[in-house]
Amino acid sequence: MQEKNISMSVIRRLPRYYRFLEELLKEGMEKISSRELSERMRLTASQIRQDLNCFGGFGQQGYGYNIAELHAEIGSILHLNGDRRVIIVGAGNLGRAVSSHLDFKRFGFKLIGIFDRDPAVVGEKIAGHIVRDAKTLREFCAEYSPKMAILCIPREFAGDTVKVLSESGISAFWNFSHYDILGDYPNATVENVHLNDSLMALSYEMEQKGC
């Protein structure tokens, strides 16, 4: 497998391929041509060939792609077969939604703890986990070595929390707060989900289209 110099825009498309291929598998399909895949995904066939060639190319001329094989390969490229330990910090509405809504196992993660600073929430059971006191983050990390933290806390608490987590060996973050982690920790691995920004972009598009 060649994984060198692959642009983030290609990587960004891989989850979508993965989801589409999963659906095709569920439909019982075994192979698909790049043309058919392109129609389903609304990408050009040459785009698809180009994307998948980045990883060495899976298709056979005149046969198309073996769906199960391609699905497994993309899953492996995305490293979805791991079991990296994850914690969620913040058990408000967003933390609850993330903990209950996401199938972590499917993506190679394993949720091992949920934390909150609010005594009224600590001790509650969410998604099978007793919410722990955020004050115990440091000792928890020392004992269980989580690899990634999901930040579902307001911006004003995020800086202190990331400091503790970073000192405890966590360098990967799924960040729902508006705290700019990379600004303070340039070497961290960060994926931001900025719901506000998404809503503002939609607002703009609606205005442009006269919705």
Add this chain to the structure above:
Amino acid sequence: MQEKNISMSVIRRLPRYYRFLEELLKEGMEKISSRELSERMRLTASQIRQDLNCFGGFGQQGYGYNIAELHAEIGSILHLNGDRRVIIVGAGNLGRAVSSHLDFKRFGFKLIGIFDRDPAVVGEKIAGHIVRDAKTLREFCAEYSPKMAILCIPREFAGDTVKVLSESGISAFWNFSHYDILGDYPNATVENVHLNDSLMALSYEMEQKGC
């Protein structure tokens, strides 16, 4: 104000400018140079000048940007001063998080209804709204003409729901489901939030960086 031919990548950055400027306002700052703004936002100064020039340019040579003015202008470009009526379909964990977590008013939206198909949830009060039966979507839309719908439902129900909403005059969607709205409604205005894809991208990045 010139708003022609602005690329989506510039538009995508505007919410971030807007958030940053809001923080500066809170800090009591009145003006900022593009260099200072660039350091804070980790964009190049020339990138910032280029972005803001798309809209006619706000800065004055040697003075910098008037923060309140720029903030208001970007808010106006993003049309955050409207009060477009919005409904949420799906009152599960995700719908609850979205309804309670987002400050719709701040972004020019007004939440007017939450819907679910589950009788056990219908009638419950969430974020100040009694959850309505999804069966009543059509008549609700006829009466209150919401302009945008937030889809917090599983993919398998999304197709039917979007059909009803589309027939009821809604053409804008904030889509948390994996249903491909644009595939079936190419003229719709859609902003997708694909949490699964984001998590998969993070998985890839973690693997690349050896986290």
